[in-house]
Amino acid sequence: MNVLKDFPEDFAKALQTSFYMLQIFNVRYLEDDQPFFKKNWRFSYISATVLIHIVSLALYIPEVLTREMMSQFAYLIPSILVTIHATLKCLVLIPNTRDVSAFVKELGSLWRVKFTPSQKQEKDTLLWQLNFINRVSFWISVIGSFQYLLSPLFETLFRRFILKQDFDLLLPFGSKYPFDPTKNWLIYIVVYIFQLYSMTLLVGMYMGAALIMTTSCALLGIEFLMIKHDLDQVEPRPNREKGYVVDADGNDRPSIEMFVERHQKLLRLSRQLDNVFTGMVFIDVLFVGITTCAFSVMGQYARGPGYMLVSYIGIASSMLTVLYLCYYGELLSSASTSIGDAAYDNLWYKGGKQYKMAILFIIKISQKPCCLTSLRHVVVSMTMFTKVISTTWSYFSLMNSVYSEEQ
DSSP states (O other), X not given: OGGGTTSOHHHHHHHHHHHHHHHHTTOOOSOTTSOHHHHHTTHHHHHHHHHHHHHHHHHHHHHHOSGGGHHHHHHHHHHHHHHHHHHHHHHHHGGGHHHHHHHHHHHHHHOOSOOOHHHHHHHHHHHHHHHHHHHHHHHHHHHHHHHHHHHHHHHHHIIIIISOXXXXXXXXXXXXXXXXXXXXXXXXXXXXXXXXXXXXXXXXXXXXXHHHHHHHHHHHHHHHHHHHHHHHHOOOOSSOOOSEEEOTTSOEEEOHHHHHHHHHHHHHHHHHHHHHHHHHHHHHHHHHHHHHXXXXXXXXXXXXXXXXXXXXXXXXXXXXXXXXXXXXXXXXXXXXXXXXHHHHHSOGGGSOHHHHHHHHHHXXXXXXXXXXXXXXXXXXXXXXHHHHHHHHHHHHHHHHHHHHHHO
């Protein structure tokens, strides 16, 4: 991507997937120098498309909220959830576009290009893992979306032209329009393309927002791990020496002042990260239980294995999104606090007074971990993930027992 060409290659590669998915919804970062109209004119038709989609879907829902039409309502569940989830993320993310761009710019300017062998090995492992997770998330969303959106078309064509049945024309999901969308093939194809495009926009926002949040948290955590290795290399000096210090072997070693300056910048970025994404974390955590139970209902009323597969993909995608977020939230917290441990293990007692004061400052400030939070209240970590899974399983079991009794 052109907007990422000035950043280090490994840093840019980690952000490509999320940037690509968000550009589908015209959410563009690092383009603050572009004229307002050139940057935002696409929102004119995107917002109109999404608004028509939301209104038509909302008007149709009351018609299928009956026991007799429960199977049709169950099939609406993915489109309803993605629409609500993506709309909420849109309301959180778009107003913070400039803040996200500033975060990416500053983190990119701090990103390392010179590493020790141990730093390079750890960084390459973590970035390979992050890129793999991004690719898996991308393809799960693509496969699940096309499975859901194109299954009705394939079923219609198969029944009409292969089995020669007088079968109704099926749309991806029900909506209420001021005309009959299945009146003839022309109207049917136009409406089908419209629904396909509107859901593609929303899926792009839904997954792109999750990936940019997870990737930003992961990259910041990796940078904290890199400066921890820097602190391991800092040698105590009796006097203040700024910049890199050349040791007896001719290698560059960062001074304590240079480390503190870099550490302060990362601490500021961690606060900025939480300010931007704290609302979105709450949305993701809130919806994981709702999504699991709702897709389970869809699976109960599925018309066949293809439709049932959609429900399983939806549950897996929702769970994996929260798992990745909590994993990298844990990485960020542990990496930031590990700097205090590295400072304690440093030979600080051999340094001068200024050096000892700097080490004390690092230890004290590292006692409070940098973290991503949900509405600045609950820390994102693997502990939070286990609680979310436990609560979700309770709701899931309750819903299944109620459904079994009704059967």
